[in-house]
Amino acid sequence: MKLNKQPLLILVISFILGIFFQDYFSWADNFIYPIIGICILILVSTFFRYYFLHITKPYLLGLMFFGIGVVLHFFNSFSAQDISFSKNEAIVFKISKKLNSNDKKRKYEAFAQIGKENINTILYIPKSENELDFKHYYKAEAYISKPKTPQYDFQFDYAKYLKRKNIGYQCYINGKIITAERNDLSRSEKLSQTRLQVLRNIDKTDMSSKSKEFLKGIILADRTEIDVQTVQDFNRSGLVHFLAISGTHIVVIFGLFYFLLIKILPLKLRKYAIISSLVLIWLFTAFIGFGSSVVRSSIMLSVYFIYVLLQRKPDLLHSLALSAFIILIFDTQQIFDVGFQLSFLAVLGIFWLNQPIVSRFPIQDNWFKKLIFNTISISVAAQLATLPLVLYYFHQFSFISIIANFFIVPFSEIIIVFSFVMTALIGFNLDLNILNKLYDFIIEVLLKVIHWFADFDILFFENISMNLLEVFVLFLIIYLMRFAILKLNIRNFSRLIMIVFVFLIIRTGFNIYENSRSEILLHDFSKNKVLSVKKKNQVCFWVNENSDKQKIIRFIINPYCSAKRLHRYKLKVFPKTTQKVVYKGKIYEIN
Template identity: 70%
Template structure:
């Protein structure tokens, strides 16, 4: 507590959020916790020796209680009940990833006297929406459904955490009314939308445009599935999404330019102005969660420097997490939030021990190469348990891909930022577009080559929460093993590894001893699965989309049930009716 008070208090705050999310305490218990927290808060002001000794424990109680209380008030419970065809009026609040048929938007929807937040699905034939208009349309309104089975992604819970109540499918002509009440945030969002439209009007290739919009303006809504798959399989998705790397590089660009323009004695003002630019950029691209996290950590870090105090990465990490969760406790359950903070913790915990085993970094080239490798390995080790738990896939090629791509990321990000700046001011320079298009074309080809290495790509990796925690324990103990060898520390790490394998073996044995038959609803079709021990046969309809069924039904099921052998068969339509009507439990 004396060494890292902010980190420990942030952890108790997070524990309070998790406790309330798990047990969903009623209002009467919340008032009791408020009372206990107030008593503990008042007790910290007394100068009694006994209370002084208890002060650190009282602070932990207070932060735990604040986590419970804030999450209670931040949990959205809708009392609106509506379904079917309705006439809705709405304004968009954000743009989401499109699918094959529709564009998707987050929107504030008014239905008679009720106002709620919803997802609006607009056919691509209707054209794009903007922030300058109110819209009115006939739409089919429905509440998101909970998944059928435990292995499926709970989209309804995901939307609830974002305070989204309904999905609305527009099925008629859309009427527009010009708005004259745009907030500052909406004006920034509209300007960003106009820049995106300017990028679309350039003569660059489609994939280059989508890459540029994603890497600088955090808009991946129209990016093709192949490119997304390449970045995922190569372990470079952090490069495409706005992350800490982007914010640091953009901050460095502003800081470099300002230090060249301003005298040395005004260096601290260069830091302040660069931070202001970073936050203006954050506002411009719509307060993306990853950008806010990175901006906060960078701002807190440089506040230490401006106040002439030694920067403390863990203090900056804890304080930025606390600020974010103070405004929105639901951010804790965002995968990006968890992975980004774990990556920073991994770099703090493992980077220097790993780097100490490399040869001496006696020139700038060695520093860049060795630091790139050590930081990449540290971040990937720290995030590996959660990556396996959420995505059930991993590729060893990601280490090599990061080694080759990350050193050039700064150049790509700066080039992309300058391109966006020129396009935003309608400076469409053809020769610059050609150079940028060529660079991105080569980059995407290299990433695709890495992603196509199937020999080192593993999917449907089973992972449950006990295994996740045991893996985290191994990662935690790795530091003591990597540092100068100590037999006692080595034994501890081996015990943790043995615990993990015992947990995995027991889970494998349990799943391989069970059999089940399930009928899966997918879109307008059904899938029948017949599992016996560690083998399963999927029966799919003749006209169904096999690739999507594999992605959204078969792969999640195989990872959850630890399947070792899978077979897929086509189910004739004539047989389908008999199977589902009589629930046949054995098919030869």
């Protein structure tokens, strides 16, 4: 691939670099307005035909797109209002999105009014209360707080995550909720309410609870009530992309629409089948709430088929770059979304590695071989391309995922189509008992198979440390793998091995550095404190006996071990009463 044949991709990369630059340096408006002026000058200069401007045009355009990225991210950055509230306030609110529930509370994104102030907030409702909907206003007493930044850099920054979504507060409902009917629903809210009604219709069917939650997740992008064990099984088996709405789902549903339309429309109107299918896909996208992953997939699909309709050869990289640019123009914060990064990297991986991997397989002289070999190659290519970021963000990987994808993915189209038909029937109140039982049986078998794959602990690795430098070198390795697979000669093989050695040297250096350090940290967790004492490559955690140890392991111990490159830890429990620990002349209290 020659980059000079991909000008749009290069310009979009420049645009993205501008977003990262502004996010890191946070330039104020006294820098932003001169950048706007420079961008306008560069744009005007493209209309002049001077030799110097002609030869420097690619660099000037790259600089202009970099500046556009800086400017758009400046105007798209959210700064939470510094509003003082008492601990308990009466709030009036409406929900804008339903979020994942926890053991005790349901969570929603909401728009709330507190006195004369309007805020975007995360709302926590006790599960003893009825579920909220979009067709009511609500009023209740709530405890209001601003999300705190984490104590240490290895912890997940929830405050920053909410800030990227323009949310600056959390509200915990602790009083009776009063409702009032709304008569000002927008079109999007009416669609959200209709979707909510379909979700409630699914809950009324006689399928098992796991099948209901699977159906709601795979088609309606609602995983808010799915049980922890099922989510863990999908994560550990590397099949979480199957549960979440992704490009595969959109392509399959588009294919279903197209198949039905070509059976209805005459041959000369075949192109209108594509247009109608795209319109239906966007209606579906709107219906399930314009989720970021669904919008990404729908834009990419639309761009691809616009090339087809214009009778131009579809270019995957052009489609990918244009899709990313369209999304980021409207919301530059999307580039920091893990799903955004992984989905685009997966497509890049398929573009870069799929054909080289397929070329190493035996000749595919029938449809079965094509199905099997392409399933393997696409899965391996996507997983290799996303592996560096998966390790960086999640610090875990399972080798069983390659085998699990090989067995599950070929059946994914059938399951997606069946799930879509089931959702449509239930949405129109056509609850067919025999179909419910058949679907319930298939999904129960599927979940058991996925659980079986997830139970291969020997192939599952967690607390894998990874920093940005290591991620960059891993991407270099993946880049060079294409050439080594296509043509395994001394030159390509030696380059690949050299970069692998560089990666091992860098990784070993970071391991030695972290394992030579000792430190004592006091971690706040809910109402408890956790004391960690690290001495070189060993660490011990002291916790109170009434604390939730599983959550402490998940939110404190595992992130710490990943950041400090530790493979083992000790966990010691103190009695419920206040304890004092003396270490090297210092006293630490565990409450």
